[in-house]
Amino acid sequence: MTGVVLNNVVKRFGEVQVIHGVDLEIDDGEFCVFVGPSGCGKSTLLRMVAGLEETTEGTILIGERDVTRMDPSERGVAMVFQTYALYPHMTVAENMGFGLKMTGHPKDTINSKVAEASRILKLDPYLDRRPKALSGGQRQRVAIGRAIVRGPEVFLFDEPLSNLDAELRVEMRVEIARLHREIGATMIYVTHDQTEAMTLANKIVVLRSGRIEQVGKPMELYSDPDNKFVGGFIGSPA
Numbered sequence: 688m689t690g691v692v693l694n695n696v697v698k699r700f701g702e703v704q705v706i707h708g709v710d711l712e713i714d715d716g717e718f719c720v721f722v723g724p725s726g727c728g729k730s731t732l733l734r735m736v737a738g739l740e741e742t743t744e745g746t747i748l749i750g751e752r753d754v755t756r757m758d759p760s761e762r763g764v765a766m767v768f769q770t771y772a773l774y775p776h777m778t779v780a781e782n783m784g785f786g787l788k789m790t791g792h793p794k795d796t797i798n799s800k801v802a803e804a805s806r807i808l809k810l811d812p813y814l815d816r817r818p819k820a821l822s823g824g825q826r827q828r829v830a831i832g833r834a835i836v837r838g839p840e841v842f843l844f845d846e847p848l849s850n851l852d853a854e855l856r857v858e859m860r861v862e863i864a865r866l867h868r869e870i871g872a873t874m875i876y877v878t879h880d881q882t883e884a885m886t887l888a889n890k891i892v893v894l895r896s897g898r899i900e901q902v903g904k905p906m907e908l909y910s911d912p913d914n915k916f917v918g919g920f921i922g923s924p925a
């Protein structure tokens with residue numbers, strides 16, 4: 688079981704508290720979307736799950752493991768960011784395999800994992816290209832491919848499509864939904880796009896000023912928001 692559990696998670700930056708005791712259970716294989724206004728703490732929560740940001744108080748479990756004080760590389764997570772920092776001098780295949788190479792995996796393993804990821808993401812024709820010869824959508828696919836080859840138990844996405852134009856966003860949204868169906872891993876996905884949240888999520892978490900305002904299935908929040916704030920984010924006014 689590789690669900691994710693947050694128990695009374697608190698984050699302070701110095702004196703300033705930005706996450707105020709978040710309790711959340713994300714089931715194994717679930718697609719959980721965090722929404723909420725800019726600055727409400729979506730990225731901070733995600734980065735605490737990834738281990739990129741220290742958790743001030745509370746605990747984070749991945750599966751049965753308490754990862755709260757664990758190194759990011761030991762948590763079994765892979766994160767995809769809004770800006771997809773690819774290495775310009777490396778090919779698509781090299782970019783995807785780089786993490787495994789650095790951690791000393793044999794060439795055969797790297798090749799088969801890269802082949803698998805490129806099949807899932809339809810990147811086969813581009814494996815020998817360098818990033819500058821790719822479109823924005825293809826670059827973001829490579830960034831997702833980099834996460835896939837690591838075989839994480841949990842995928843973390845921080846607004847991965849925000850830099851793409853509207854048409855590409857739709858295309859990539861479909862790709863990410865397919866990826867989730869195909870790999871079945873637990874995914875936590877931050878977005879401010881209501882359509883992305885409604886179409887991708889099994890569970891939506893609405894955050895407001897570092898607290899959970901409401902959690903539910905997309906249609907539950909849509910048809911029965913607890914308040915106007917949630918309705919404003921999910922679509923139908925309360």
Ligand code: ADP
Binds near residue numbers: 700
């Ligand atoms: P979101 O992703 O929802 O836009 P963030 O998680 O980035 O929000 O930020 C939540 C709050 O924490 C904001 O008030 C932000 O200014 C603050 N914050 C984020 N990172 C830092 C940091 N490294 N130091 C101080 N404050 C930070």
Ligand code: MG
Binds near residue numbers: 729730731
């Ligand atoms: Mg953010």
